[in-house]
Amino acid sequence: MWEAWFSKDLPFPDGPYKFHGLPGLIVKLEDKTKSHQFLLKGNKKLKAEDHSWDYILALEKEAKHEFEGVKVNPAQYKKLFMTYKNDPAKDIKLDLASPNTSMTVTTEGGKKITNNAEIIKFFEESMAKKYKSFNNQLELNLHRK
Known part of the structure; x- marks a missing residue:
């Protein structure tokens, strides 16, 4: 069982790991035992010349490659x-x-x-x-x- 806090001020239905789909960005997430906790520590708007874009695009390419793999149950x-x-x-x-x-x-x-x-x-x-x-x-x- 998980409990999530999200912000409608950040209208992105995203979060850590496989947690997404809420009507805002997940800013805190923890399981009932509190053995796993995620906390958004910060965010920033990236500029086109920011080298972080290269990293993001590389991750996106890697994820696309992974999702084109074989589906398993x-x-x-x-x-x-x-x-x-x-x-x-x-x-x-x-x-x-x-x-x-x-x-x-x-x-x-x-x-x-x-x-x-x-x-x-x-x-x-x-x-x-x-x-x-x-x-x-x-x-x-x-x-x-």
Whole structure:
């Protein structure tokens, strides 16, 4: 259950994440347990020469690309999500399965990895670390059977 505060003075039916459709911009949103809270901290009118437009247009292009993907129902999405969560390096493993395929990965520390087995290990470890810290998701039903 979520509670949302919105402003009719900002007549945009938008908000954070998947929350939208109210008769004004959502400025505050929280779940009943207060474990998830969104608060609008500010806004500004962008000028044409503002570099933020480049970022916004890039996000818009990325979103358009994502929405042109394959539509799945909630059960299919949950299955795909759990498959990815259980083996987030699966795609890298498939890409590097051929001995003729090579790749170079540069870590945050600047180290370059070219050995396929080391690249797979790097992705497995970094994704495991990501999921360990990514433990407060909005979509609670993704983790329930």
